[in-house]
Amino acid sequence: MVEERTVVAEFVDLSADRMKITLVDEKGNESNYLILAGMGIEENNYIVALPLEEVLEPDEEEVVIFKIFNDHKGDEKFMDIEDDEEWDVAAQAWQEYVDQRQYN
Numbered sequence: 001m002v003e004e005r006t007v008v009a010e011f012v013d014l015s016a017d018r019m020k021i022t023l024v025d026e027k028g029n030e031s032n033y034l035i036l037a038g039m040g041i042e043e044n045n046y047i048v049a050l051p052l053e054e055v056l057e058p059d060e061e062e063v064v065i066f067k068i069f070n071d072h073k074g075d076e077k078f079m080d081i082e083d084d085e086e087w088d089v090a091a092q093a094w095q096e097y098v099d100q101r102q103y104n
Contacts, residue, residue, distance in 0.1 A: 036063060049064050
């Protein structure tokens with residue numbers, strides 16, 4: 001069971017920009033995403049993105065949260081969140097943001 005806790009997150013709504021990215025996995029497979037928002041939690045930054053394939057099937061729309069990091073060259077990169085606790089915190093922050101926007 002996930003412990004509920006208050007998460008302080010800062011959001012930047014990027015949905016109006018309609019920014020699209022293509023990510024390539026280690027096998028060379030490409031996936032396209034629409035960036036919805038950027039969020040910062042403590043010292044970490046994330047992007048919230050909608051797989052463009054999901055847009056074609058809106059009944060199953062589900063966002064993906066990627067952690068932003070800088071590689072050894074200083075270039076910004078995105079990675080899956082592998083730590084379960086970190087994922088729970090990021091997902092909780094996003095859900096609270098969505099809920100707040102729906103009720104305001």
